[in-house]
Amino acid sequence: GDGFGHVAFNADDVYAACDRLQEAGVSFKKKPDEGRMKGLAFAYDPDGYWVEIVKRSNSSQSSPEKRISNYFNFSQTMMRIKDPTKSIPFYEALGMKIIRQKNYGDFSNYFLASSSNVDPSIDYSTLSDEETKATVSSLFGPVLELTHNHGTEKDEDFRHYNGNEDGRQGFGHVGFLVDDVYEACDDIRKLGYGFRKEPDGGSMKGLAFAYDPDGYSIEIIKRGGIDFGDKKVE
Numbered sequence: 073g074d075g076f077g078h079v080a081f082n083a084d085d086v087y088a089a090c091d092r093l094q095e096a097g098v099s100f101k102k103k104p105d106e107g108r109m110k111g112l113a114f115a116y117d118p119d120g121y122w123v124e125i126v127k128r129s130n131s132s133q134s135s136p137e138k139r140i141s142n143y144f145n146f147s148q149t150m151m152r153i154k155d156p157t158k159s160i161p162f163y164e165a166l167g168m169k170i171i172r173q174k175n176y177g178d179f180s181n182y183f184l185a186s187s188s189n190v191d192p193s194i195d196y197s198t199l200s201d202e203e204t205k206a207t208v209s210s211l212f213g214p215v216l217e218l219t220h221n222h223g224t225e226k227d228e229d230f231r232h233y234n235g236n237e238d239g240r241q242g243f244g245h246v247g248f249l250v251d252d253v254y255e256a257c258d259d260i261r262k263l264g265y266g267f268r269k270e271p272d273g274g275s276m277k278g279l280a281f282a283y284d285p286d287g288y289s290i291e292i293i294k295r296g297g298i299d300f301g302d303k304k305v306e
Contacts, residue, residue, distance in 0.1 A: 075232030075286060076243035077150035077219060078114065078122035082209055083143065086111055086127050093125075119242075124148075129210035140212050147209070148183070149246060150217040151288060152232050155225035156182060158285040159218055162263055166248055166290075168216065171196045172204035182218040186248075189213040216246065234287045245281065247291035253278055256292050 083089035086104050090113050094100070101114040101122055113125040126147060128140065153159040160170065160182060168184040183204075189211050196204060208215060224230045235243030250256040253271050260282045261267070268281040268289050280292040 074235075075152045075288065076235050077152060077217075078124050079146070080124035080126050080148040080150070080217075081144040082126050082128040082140075082147040084128050086113060086125050089125055089144070090115070121242075124150075126209055129206040129208075142212075145212050146214050147211070148215045148217045150219060151246075151286075153218045153220050153286050154230060154232060155285065156180070156218065156220045157225070159220075160184075162265070162284050163216065163218075165259070165263060169196070171215070172201075172208050174201060179219060179221045182220070183208050184216045184218065185211065186213070189215065232286050234289065236289060245289035245291050247293055249293055249295040251295055253280060253292055253294050257282070260292065 090100070090104055093115055098115050101116060102112075104111055104113045104125075111127060115123045115125060117123050128145075163184050164170075167187050169187070169190050170182055171185050171190065172181075172183040174181050194207075196207070199207070233240050235241065236245075248256075257267070257271055257280050265283045265285055267273075268283060269279075271278055271280045271292075273280075276298070278294060278298050282290045282292060284290055
């Protein structure tokens with residue numbers, strides 16, 4: 073099945089945000105009061121991708137320094153994975169950390185954040201589900217949500233479409249910034265999943281696309297932008 077799930081945005085008031093979107097002509101897969109999960113919504117973007125609208129945690133409004141002034145903030149990208157015992161170590165090797173996980177019976181969700189979004193003084197594994205849920209929805213920066221449908225890891229022939237197959241192009245990739253693309257790719261190469269494009273492959277030198285365990289493309293790009301040798305014109 074399709075691997076890419078949705079992107080999400082946080083807002084202080086999901087109902088008011090959805091009214092605002094509807095007035096702008098946006099249609100919905102699920103409105104906040106529909107279905108069994110009240111208070112969250114899924115809008116359609118112009119290409120039919122799902123866009124989740126999630127309530128921002130009150131903790132992000134508790135003090136001036138934590139307050140998020142944006143009406144919306146981009147909060148997550150969800151991708152389906154076949155085997156968390158492979159995918160989670162891969163993303164941990166890219167500097168991410170699980171800040172919330174939950175087993176829903178027939179599937180599990182894992183929320184991972186990059187180091188800039190993680191408080192090193194917190195042991196997230198000791199927090200309650202409500203506390204970790206509040207943490208995820210209070211962040212300004214985005215998290216990666218990995219969804220595992222139980223049992224797929226036992227099926228040798230199962231695979232998710234990654235969004236780049238011929239005739240099924242849609243979702244493209246996620247990206248990570250690094251100080252040195254070549255050094256980062258040397259480390260990523262040790263993980264054993266290969267590259268769609270090596271740093272010196274193709275016409276664009278100095279950026280790469282690695283594969284994750286499910287075949288999703290992971291762009292590796294130099295922090296601050298690629299240096300193509302351009303000279304500043306005064």
